[in-house]
Amino acid sequence: MEDDEYQEGGEIKKFLYVNRRLPHGTAYAIESLETVLIGAAFDQDVSMLFIDDGVYQLKKEQAPDCIDFKNFSKTYRALEMYDVEKLYVERESLEERGLTTDDLLVVVELIPGSEVKALVDQQDVILSF
Amino acid sequence: MSTLNIINKSPFEKRTLDQCLKRIGEGDSVLLIEDAAICAVAGTAYAEQLIAASKQSKLYVLQPDLQARGFAEAALLDSMEQVDYEGFVNLVVTHDRVHSWL
Numbered sequence: 001m002e003d004d005e006y007q008e009g010g011e012i013k014k015f016l017y018v019n020r021r022l023p024h025g026t027a028y029a030i031e032s033l034e035t036v037l038i039g040a041a042f043d044q045d046v047s048m049l050f051i052d053d054g055v056y057q058l059k060k061e062q063a064p065d066c067i068d069f070k071n072f073s074k075t076y077r078a079l080e081m082y083d084v085e086k087l088y089v090e091r092e093s094l095e096e097r098g099l100t101t102d103d104l105l106v107v108v109e110l111i112p113g114s115e116v117k118a119l120v121d122q123q124d125v126i127l128s129f
Numbered sequence: 130m131s132t133l134n135i136i137n138k139s140p141f142e143k144r145t146l147d148q149c150l151k152r153i154g155e156g157d158s159v160l161l162i163e164d165a166a167i168c169a170v171a172g173t174a175y176a177e178q179l180i181a182a183s184k185q186s187k188l189y190v191l192q193p194d195l196q197a198r199g200f201a202e203a204a205l206l207d208s209m210e211q212v213d214y215e216g217f218v219n220l221v222v223t224h225d226r227v228h229s230w231l
Contacts, residue, residue, distance in 0.1 A: 018228070020148065052148055116152040121130035126228040 013124040014045045019054035021129065023073070024064045029057045030072050032129035037075075040082040047086035048079075049119060050108070054129075055093045058104040076106050090116060131156040133224035137163040137231065140175050145230040150182045158187040160212070160220055166194035169211075171204045183208030191217060 017036050023029040032048075039046045050058060062073040079087070087108045094100065094110070101110060111119065120126060134153055140146040146165065153159070159182065161169050168175045169190035179188060183206070192211040195201060205211070212220065221227055 020230075051152070052144075113152060117154045117157070120132055120152075120226075120228065123226060126132070126226055128228055128230055 010043070012043060012045055014122060015039050015047070015125045015127065016120065016123040017046070017048045018126060018128040019048060019050045019057055020052045021057075022053045023057045023062070024067065024069050028129040029054075030070070032127070033072060033075055035127060035129075036079070036084060037082060040079075040084050046084050047088065047119070047123075048084065049088045049090070049116070051090040051093050051113075051116070053093075053097075055089055055097060055099060055104075058087075058089070058106060058108065059099070060103055060105050073105060079106070088119060131158065131224045133157075133220050133227045134159045135227060135229045136161055136165040137229075139164040140168050146175065147178070149228075149230050150178060153182070153186055155185050157185070158189060158220065158224060160189045160191065160217065162191040162194055162217075164194075164198075166190050167198055167200065169195060169205050169209045170200055171206050176206055179206055180208060189216070189220060 017032050019029060019032050021028045036046055036048060058076055062071060064071050087106060088111050089104070089108045090113050091110050092113045101108060132153065134149050134157060136146050136149060136159060138145050142164070146168065149159065168179065182188065188206070188209050189212050190205070190209055192213055195211070
């Protein structure tokens, strides 16, 4: 019975969270992450895309405690436990900033800018931060 | 598959228009609202980029936002279509998804 009720309200949608900003100057990055976890808690099909300055959110060795901010960067490594496994990074955004995947906290799928549209086209909902 | 991309900041202040335009394509649309409405006008530094985008994507501007900023009578880019609030709603329901580039 309870299972039936769950099924009725349990439509799974594909959510893409687009992250475009540096992590500590504004609250966008941490709020995106919190929203991602909510999506995952509701068993939604969650992907994250990092473009432009958003790629800095995944930079290793962040120490925001030096400026009295919480270090939420470790949370990206825990996403796998919440079944958030599809992390995409745009190659051009990374290259423009002199970074490589070795600089990142987590294993990501690197995609060229020309494939961003195809990724967006697969989604039901886009949330941009 | 079509995405309605909404831009609400002036490209002279924020780069969201540029960030959006380089990642969209065939079938997608761009709607300029709030401060972004000003780049619907012909003759700005962004005209060329928008005209290029209009080859693949449809461009719209929210008329009340244009009017509010003194551009009700201004010449717009040829490929720019004006919509009112009802038109805004129609765009939302006729696309598969909305991407607000806040």
